[in-house]
Amino acid sequence: MPYRFLPEDFERKYRSVWVDVPHHLFDAEKTQGLYQEFLDELEFAEKQGFDGLCVNEHHNNAYGLMPSPNIMAATLTRRTSQAALVVLGNSLAAYNPPLRVAEEFAMLDLLSGGRLVAGFPVGTSMDMNFAYGINPATLRDRYYEAHDLVMQAWTRPDVFAFNGKYTQVRYANIWPQPLQKPHPPVWIPGGGSVETWEWTAKLDYVYCYLSYFGYKRGRATMDGFWEAIARVGADDNPFRAGFLQLVCVSETDAQAEREYFPHVHYFYQKCLNVWEGFAEAPGYRTVKTVQSGSRAQVGAAARKARQSLDWGQYVDQGYIIAGSPKTVREQLTECIKSLRVGHLMVLLQIGSMPKELAFKNTELFAKEVMPHVRGLWPGYKDRWWPSGARNGS
């Protein structure tokens, strides 16, 4: 949910879109309309037949205007009736006490009639360490403890005492409890950290890679997850995995370039313009993850890689999947197959894209692409889909 009104020279004049992006660039009058557009777009997607609607959490950020995804999801519970509400998610370490997440997710699950997917990201370093001031040395530890508290609050039959290192609650006892039993499906959005793969695999959750850089670069991360799955001896059900891909559909390949290039370019050059110092607080990634060769998605190296990309490069290098329905169908099928992804998330509103174009992209995708990329995993059961939502897989 990007702020669409950054100045043309933003990335040359300001060092970062995240953390210390100047306030004077924010126009409240224009932004009130943006929120309505975001919601219109998500509601439109349900009508077009999408199985789920995703919302996520970011802070201090002109790229994502959604510090509270729960507020957006709450309005969607009243204006939609079938789609899963995929909240990806609440950054657990940021809530004090984390029981707040257990409570709000339970409310959303009840409000939506059991359509909630509960996403628990660690959160980016920009959001957690810089915007919220959480110590990078203890962020993961806090996250794991908060997760344990939330899951216990959802599943233990009685009032219990929780004696944690970061949270102590003498009487843990949330009212309400979620509708889905034993609890809403849990999806873990990750950015390629080794620890998260293994933890997600062990707990039998869905692992989602929310990549800005497309399926070709996402391969190493998803392979790492599948290797972790093999190590814990779990089955290779593709519905264990989710992947986010930027997609632009138009009548022809050439028309896609004409219509979408400015907005894609806005996204990569402005919305990901993060100052190197903010890319990663020291200690956010563990030594083990750094040694694995995983790299930050933003910062100086990432910026260098993105600079002066033209349409051909965005497409050829797989940052985006774009073109005619036929082109998009072929590449998305390759994406789904090569990454072994059961839950495909598509980003259809990109950068400065206005509502009419987002609608067009959504409609063309639903009509011309979606039917062809469903059902690619026959014989596998999706055990991670909310019981109250429509399931077209």
Next chain:
Amino acid sequence: MAVGRAERVLMPDERRIEIRGGAVTFKVLAAGRGAPLLYFHSYHERSAWSPFLDLLARSFSVYAPAHPGVAGSAGIETLEDLLDLTLVYDELLGALGIEHVHLVGHSFGGMVAAEIAAVFPARVKSLTLASPLGLWRDDAPSADILILPADELAAALWRDPVSRVALDWAVGSGGDPDDIAAQVESLQRRSSMAKFVWPIPDKGLQRRLHRIAAPTLLVWGDDDRANPVIYAEEWQRRVKGAALRLLPGGHMVLHEAPEAAARAVVEFAGP
């Protein structure tokens, strides 16, 4: 070692000292003779024997432990917070058989030395703080030295960032994504410090400073851009009778003016 000096004669011993049943291991460089002096380094220099320490070792038995997490000192993951770090240094003194000690600390090391002097006032014979972190003023925030990219960091730390001494003593920023080893070294160094000071290096020290009993000397570079001289006034206001020596240099004043800094310590605390 690139810092060659004709007058440098001492070769420090390198010791490994385990405490807490091996949960924390310190690498300690030691040399010299005289009353014991413990030196705490900043996280923004190579953790090695320096000309400043060499000069001090002519008047003191100098012990220079590396902070847990860097340069062969291990066990940072077992430490909870700044209080735990303070306790572990008290335990290190015990393991070294030192009862009373002169403390010298630089930058983050100054913050640690001040904590020890406040929590264990009876142990400390004198306290020398070179541009210590640990206090905060909204009107003059200290530089965010944990996250600055290499070129901006050097400009914040050193009066002359391209001087010989700056190039010799600076640590790598880990900015090259292809150099994994340098990234890991930089990450360990900065994340170890971050554990104790993130996101603002005010961890309540001001409420404990009144406990300091030792005579205290503040040493500051007159051109300190990372931790501006205005903080020296702040320390003087809070530590009774603290003296101030301004020396020509930046935040890394102990490296930029080692002779003057060592002379100041010896005059203040020496035999």
